[in-house]
Amino acid sequence: MEHHVNETGIRIPAWAERVADSLGAGPHVVVSGISVSGNIHAGNLREVLVAEAVANALRQRGEKVRFIFHADTIDPLRKIAPGIPQSYEEYIGHSLSHIPDPEGCHVSYAEHFLVPFEEALREMEMDIEVLRSHDLYERGVYTGVTSEAIEHTEELRGILQDVTNRKMPEHWSPYLPRASSGKLTGMRVLEHLPEQSSVVFADEDGWEDSADYSRGEGKLGWRVELAARWKALGVTFEPFGKDHTSRGGSTDTADRMAREVFHFPVPGRYEYEWIGLKGRGDMSSSRGIVLLPKDLLEIMPPDAVRRIILGRDPARRFDIDLEGGFPRFMDEYRAEAGEPYVPFAHLVTVAQTVGEDVDAAARMLRRGGYGEATRDMDKLAQDLRYARNWAGEWAPESMRLGLLDPAASQEAASRLDDEQRAYLREVSARLGAEMDGDTVQDVLYTTAIERGLKPKRAFAAVYRVLLGKSSGPKAGPFIAGLTLDQVTERFSL
Numbered sequence: 001m002e003h004h005v006n007e008t009g010i011r012i013p014a015w016a017e018r019v020a021d022s023l024g025a026g027p028h029v030v031v032s033g034i035s036v037s038g039n040i041h042a043g044n045l046r047e048v049l050v051a052e053a054v055a056n057a058l059r060q061r062g063e064k065v066r067f068i069f070h071a072d073t074i075d076p077l078r079k080i081a082p083g084i085p086q087s088y089e090e091y092i093g094h095s096l097s098h099i100p101d102p103e104g105c106h107v108s109y110a111e112h113f114l115v116p117f118e119e120a121l122r123e124m125e126m127d128i129e130v131l132r133s134h135d136l137y138e139r140g141v142y143t144g145v146t147s148e149a150i151e152h153t154e155e156l157r158g159i160l161q162d163v164t165n166r167k168m169p170e171h172w173s174p175y176l177p178r179a180s181s182g183k184l185t186g187m188r189v190l191e192h193l194p195e196q197s198s199v200v201f202a203d204e205d206g207w208e209d210s211a212d213y214s215r216g217e218g219k220l221g222w223r224v225e226l227a228a229r230w231k232a233l234g235v236t237f238e239p240f241g242k243d244h245t246s247r248g249g250s251t252d253t254a255d256r257m258a259r260e261v262f263h264f265p266v267p268g269r270y271e272y273e274w275i276g277l278k279g280r281g282d283m284s285s286s287r288g289i290v291l292l293p294k295d296l297l298e299i300m301p302p303d304a305v306r307r308i309i310l311g312r313d314p315a316r317r318f319d320i321d322l323e324g325g326f327p328r329f330m331d332e333y334r335a336e337a338g339e340p341y342v343p344f345a346h347l348v349t350v351a352q353t354v355g356e357d358v359d360a361a362a363r364m365l366r367r368g369g370y371g372e373a374t375r376d377m378d379k380l381a382q383d384l385r386y387a388r389n390w391a392g393e394w395a396p397e398s399m400r401l402g403l404l405d406p407a408a409s410q411e412a413a414s415r416l417d418d419e420q421r422a423y424l425r426e427v428s429a430r431l432g433a434e435m436d437g438d439t440v441q442d443v444l445y446t447t448a449i450e451r452g453l454k455p456k457r458a459f460a461a462v463y464r465v466l467l468g469k470s471s472g473p474k475a476g477p478f479i480a481g482l483t484l485d486q487v488t489e490r491f492s493l
């Protein structure tokens with residue numbers, strides 16, 4: 001796979017360099033905008049990672065880049081996400097930044113979903129600025145474009161009708177003032193007072209009120225806001241998913257609004273496809289198929305998260321396999337990263353055998369011939385944590401291991417036949433403390449042949465008394481990783 005690595009060690013994929021090449025001279029503003037109406041899942045992360053890759057490619061070219069995550073905190077709540085109490089119906093139409101946290105742990109509904117995502121971005125050491133849209137409106141960043149939009153209400157309406165082929169209501173306005181009830185939807189804008197940066201509007205009950213748009217007392221409707229924010233923030237690049245780029249979709253309207261109303265060039269674009277979770281379908285907060293970035297960061301390092309989420313080509317749909325196919329992904333990742341190589345499956349075996357004891361893991365790895373991986377013990381401890389977490393959460397049953405305690409081992413041995421028990425006793429007598437994995441494997445095999453026991457039945461006996469299963473990881477290296485006491489205690493029957 002062709003790629004470069006930037007000075008912070010993050011890989012820049014070739015597709016991102018091609019996108020960067022298609023963008024003009026800087027300075028650049030790269031934006032990724034995401035709703036905070038529910039869990040921000042690993043599918044949403046794909047958009048941010050696409051933007052990051054392009055931002056990094058631009059930086060590598062020597063451009064000045066502002067990389068922004070635009071959290072749509074002022075957006076109205078549209079529907080009740082799974083897990084949100086039905087009583088939240090009363091907040092439909094209210095800004096997410098003005099709605100209480102359903103679990104009471106953050107200052108608002110928006111923050112409840114945004115903060116964990118922000119933490120994941122921090123853990124990934126992403127060089128990104130997180131902006132909250134309610135804050136941008138309150139600080140007046142959108143005052144100019146809001147005024148411009150209201151002044152051009154008729155042209156904006158015309159574009160919307162043209163592109164979507166739907167007739168807009170008679171009192172349609174690009175601006176949604178917030179009523180005293182807290183609602184943003186259902187108001188009728190009556191008059192624009194540009195000098196006071198405010199509008200006069202009729203609320204749901206017909207009462208007249210006013211809203212100051214330089215202080216966040218309302219927002220632009222979503223489709224208009226998209227084009228307006230390009231201008232207000234000076235956006236030069238933004239990736240979009242297919243939900244926005246379909247015909248008549250929000251990018252179609254925003255492109256025309258940018259050119260014809262705001263007189264601002266349409267930013268560079270990249271259309272990414274969605275990702276799914278193997279065996280479960282596309283990720284979707286509203287359907288409850290949610291994999292959070294932190295779930296991924298529990299089983300792999302940040303750069304591996306970048307790799308698995310982007311895939312080889314983010315313009316193509318891709319199912320993440322965190323189950324049976326994951327060890328191979330990790331092996332490819334380590335090989336490309338040029339790290340000391342321990343097959344992930346072996347690390348998983350070691351992690352499950354030694355628990356949290358990193359020194360025991362190091363001994364086991366050295367005996368297995370992976371001494372190089374024990375030079376950096378902090379890294380080893382982290383890698384073992386990833387492997388252990390993966391085993392606990394995602395590993396197929398065949399890879400889940402636990403060394404049987406002596407009593408359970410004895411119980412398992414009682415169900416073997418005499419030949420198998422005698423075989424284990426002899427193996428036990430032949431094993432030595434300093435044997436490496438290959439030597440142990442050889443002892444297991446030749447002892448079986450010498451005793452006229454079929455190797456398949458011999459190895460089944462080994463797995464039964466150690467793991468309570470009929471098969472398992474390669475027996476020689478696994479046994480070599482245990483202490484001699486652990487083995488003889490279970491083999492001397």
Ligand SMILES: [Zn+2]
Pocket residue numbers: 101103104105106111112113
């Ligand atoms: Zn919370």
